[in-house]
Amino acid sequence: MDCRLLKANSEADSVxxxxxxxxxGLGNDFVVIDAVAQAIELLPAQAVKLCxxxxxxxxxxxxxxxxPENPQADIxxxxxxxxxxxxxxxxxxxxxxxxxxxxxxxxxxxxYKIETLAGLKTVTVNATxxxxxxxxxxxxxDPIEELEAPAVQFxxxxxxxxxxxxxVPNLKxxxxxxxxxxxxxxxxxxxxxxxxxxxxxxxxxxxxxVWERGAGVTLACGTGACAAAVAALSVGKVKSPVxxxxxxxxxxxxxxxPGRSLYMEGPAxxxxxxxxxxxxx
Numbered sequence: 001m002d003c004r005l006l007k008a009n010s011e012a013d014s015v016x017x018x019x020x021x022x023x024x025g026l027g028n029d030f031v032v033i034d035a036v037a038q039a040i041e042l043l044p045a046q047a048v049k050l051c052x053x054x055x056x057x058x059x060x061x062x063x064x065x066x067x068p069e070n071p072q073a074d075i076x077x078x079x080x081x082x083x084x085x086x087x088x089x090x091x092x093x094x095x096x097x098x099x100x101x102x103x104x105x106x107x108x109x110x111x112y113k114i115e116t117l118a119g120l121k122t123v124t125v126n127a128t129x130x131x132x133x134x135x136x137x138x139x140x141x142d143p144i145e146e147l148e149a150p151a152v153q154f155x156x157x158x159x160x161x162x163x164x165x166x167x168v169p170n171l172k173x174x175x176x177x178x179x180x181x182x183x184x185x186x187x188x189x190x191x192x193x194x195x196x197x198x199x200x201x202x203x204x205x206x207x208x209x210v211w212e213r214g215a216g217v218t219l220a221c222g223t224g225a226c227a228a229a230v231a232a233l234s235v236g237k238v239k240s241p242v243x244x245x246x247x248x249x250x251x252x253x254x255x256x257x258p259g260r261s262l263y264m265e266g267p268a269x270x271x272x273x274x275x276x277x278x279x280x281x
Contacts, residue, residue: 019038021100026267030059031051031063042080047084057274057276073113073115082215087161087214091225096268102125141230157230162194165196166198180211180216180217192213196224197210198232205242206229224246
């Protein structure tokens, strides 16, 4: 397979073939690179090229698997957003990584401890190998705040990465492409933030539209679904478990309240694998 991605710019450049897997969780898609099985140091610019849907493989994030520093961990998951920035945590991505490890181990092991910049997460693949449950840890939520421009009220929620959760009466009427980047880069969020627009449908169901920090509009966001559910549960709009409907599908979020761990359950899919050629300078 000839999957040349980056071309050498000079004779001093060298090209290295790298194996990768294309995976997704509810359409939130990833290029997964096993850097334990093959030596690779990915640069931000290379991650941007990989995520490019016209000139690269196409993805919302690149997930690079490395040897963990934590002795309790099975693997370390490094996350590059589509713009080359680093993310602390990715809910759909960690389910994809668990499925990758499950298949790599010949489906003999189902529970993994995955190290991330947001800490150690315990992830379990179900008995049939089609759904994954993640212990996301204890979320943190702040009281409702207001922004002036754009004029919105939001809950600030951290589930390993930051989120601004905004409740809306009709999700279909929200201009996510317009409001998302304004809120992501607002001065209130010096490190930028993910943004979720949430419509409550029933006591156990919410509909969510997502603007992901560093990626834009995506079909799904696992941490975003968790943040949206936490915000809705904390103000009594819904009851646990919460069915979170995203454009790409549904996640189930369970949370029993402050000081308790949050659990996310949903699918992960391996789409294809291949080889690319990366320039090493």
